[in-house]
Amino acid sequence: MSSTPQKKMPATPREALGPTIWEIVIAGEKEFTIGRPSETDKMLTHPDVLNDITYNENMPYWAEIWPSARMLAKFLIKEQFTPNQKTLEIGCGLGLVGVIGLHKGLNVTFSDYDATALEFAAENARANGFENFATMQIDWRNVPDDLSFPLILASDLVYEPGNVDPLLKMIAKVLAPDGLCLMTDQDRIPAQLLRETLDKSGFVYTTQVLKAGLPGGIRHKGTLYTIRKG
Numbered sequence: 001m002s003s004t005p006q007k008k009m010p011a012t013p014r015e016a017l018g019p020t021i022w023e024i025v026i027a028g029e030k031e032f033t034i035g036r037p038s039e040t041d042k043m044l045t046h047p048d049v050l051n052d053i054t055y056n057e058n059m060p061y062w063a064e065i066w067p068s069a070r071m072l073a074k075f076l077i078k079e080q081f082t083p084n085q086k087t088l089e090i091g092c093g094l095g096l097v098g099v100i101g102l103h104k105g106l107n108v109t110f111s112d113y114d115a116t117a118l119e120f121a122a123e124n125a126r127a128n129g130f131e132n133f134a135t136m137q138i139d140w141r142n143v144p145d146d147l148s149f150p151l152i153l154a155s156d157l158v159y160e161p162g163n164v165d166p167l168l169k170m171i172a173k174v175l176a177p178d179g180l181c182l183m184t185d186q187d188r189i190p191a192q193l194l195r196e197t198l199d200k201s202g203f204v205y206t207t208q209v210l211k212a213g214l215p216g217g218i219r220h221k222g223t224l225y226t227i228r229k230g
Contacts, residue, residue, distance in 0.1 A: 095121025
């Protein structure tokens with residue numbers, strides 16, 4: 001059976017991003033170095049980025065360290081995992097969550113729709129001393145058939161209602177039968193749709209309130225979804 005035709009996968013031009021800013025992110029008592037683009041406010045004026053937004057409906061949300069990523073990082077740093085457990089970070093962006101996973105001894109594959117996001121995730125992994133990881137460019141609507149992971153990590157991916165259905169279908173397809181998905185969300189407007197779709201999709205899940213923020217700055221509240229197949 002042939003796969004669904006796939007539109008061209010994006011790669012945000014490096015010249016649209018400006019120099020890299022290196023930020024210290026604290027998770028638990030550990031510090032991690034995360035690089036991010038310095039000119040995210042200007043990138044939306046770059047013609048290639050504008051074209052991708054117009055024709056592919058692809059906003060470059062990946063270029064920020066979002067509060068939900070900090071929440072999941074803070075949660076993961078305290079957890080214990082099976083050493084070298086095969087793990088997929090969905091929509092990795094800058095890769096903070098996957099870097100924490102590497103620190104915890106997980107075998108991490110960073111995945112994102114944007115190839116430049118994967119470059120940043122890889123650079124951030126290496127900046128924190130990790131070399132044993134993989135990257136994979138994935139369109140949620142056209143996921144390879146041979147993927148299976150016992151652990152999936154995801155943060156701040158349901159910022160638009162249209163993301164909910166393809167995201168959960170991907171998780172259903174990729175999550176191993178006895179696997180676990182840990183997903184954090186900042187409780188934006190689509191959160192209600194997320195819960196309704198989780199219920200209808202046959203997942204078993206629990207929720208937990210989390211908070212995270214910059215040291216001395218604003219703390220954001222969100223939700224951790226612990227998801228398994230029913």
